[in-house]
Amino acid sequence: MSKVTTCWSCKGPLSSAGLFCPTCGAVSAIIESNPFTLFGLPTGFDVDLKALEHRYFSLSRQLHPDRFATKGPQTMMLALQHTASLNDAYATLKDDLNRAIYMLRAQGVTAFDEAGQGKTPPALMATSFELHEQLEDATTPQALQSLLTHVKKQRTACLKNLSDAFAKYDTEAATQATLELKFLTGFEREWHRKNKRIKDSA
Ligand SMILES: [Zn+2]
Numbered sequence: 001m002s003k004v005t006t007c008w009s010c011k012g013p014l015s016s017a018g019l020f021c022p023t024c025g026a027v028s029a030i031i032e033s034n035p036f037t038l039f040g041l042p043t044g045f046d047v048d049l050k051a052l053e054h055r056y057f058s059l060s061r062q063l064h065p066d067r068f069a070t071k072g073p074q075t076m077m078l079a080l081q082h083t084a085s086l087n088d089a090y091a092t093l094k095d096d097l098n099r100a101i102y103m104l105r106a107q108g109v110t111a112f113d114e115a116g117q118g119k120t121p122p123a124l125m126a127t128s129f130e131l132h133e134q135l136e137d138a139t140t141p142q143a144l145q146s147l148l149t150h151v152k153k154q155r156t157a158c159l160k161n162l163s164d165a166f167a168k169y170d171t172e173a174a175t176q177a178t179l180e181l182k183f184l185t186g187f188e189r190e191w192h193r194k195n196k197r198i199k200d201s202a
């Protein structure tokens with residue numbers, strides 16, 4: 001997967017997976033765009049979040065601007081580019097929904113446009129309608145809490161479906177589950193807004 005080219009400083013061989021030239025230690029001019037490759041993690045929906053976080057902080061430290069302050073503008077610029085791509089990759093992999101959308105896009109699925117919108121399947125429309133009605137009707141902390149418990153259970157089931165679908169390369173099922181996850185994520189945000197309103201007015 002990782003293509004090899006040469007170092008801008010010493011012309012030694014480079015692999016896209018590393019941040020630095022193994023020969024001279026200069027910052028690599030290859031900015032890796034695949035987040036799994038960047039973090040050295042296997043491509044898949046089930047990411048080891050502890051390992052991801054550990055590698056993110058380790059790589060961030062290696063790219064800290066203080067280390068490059070005296071090394072010239074080329075090195076400084078490349079370090080900044082690596083940092084930006086590292087932050088993007090971390091945001092993509094650590095979040096279930098972002099990771100699912102990234103993996104679908106990598107498989108050529110266009111159900112999500114740039115804004116992450118997708119076509120809502122009829123079954124999800126019905127669920128959405130029902131849950132929004134329940135959210136509107138919930139006026140006590142208890143009712144709200146029980147609705148949240150229900151939605152969290154649905155989210156757990158949805159994540160399991162996503163994991164299974166990606167493991168089986170079932171793109172259609174993965175797309176459906178991603179649309180559901182997107183809906184549930186938005187719904188939980190609305191739930192928190194309403195919960196805050198009720199708490200503030202109590
Ligand atoms: Zn080099």
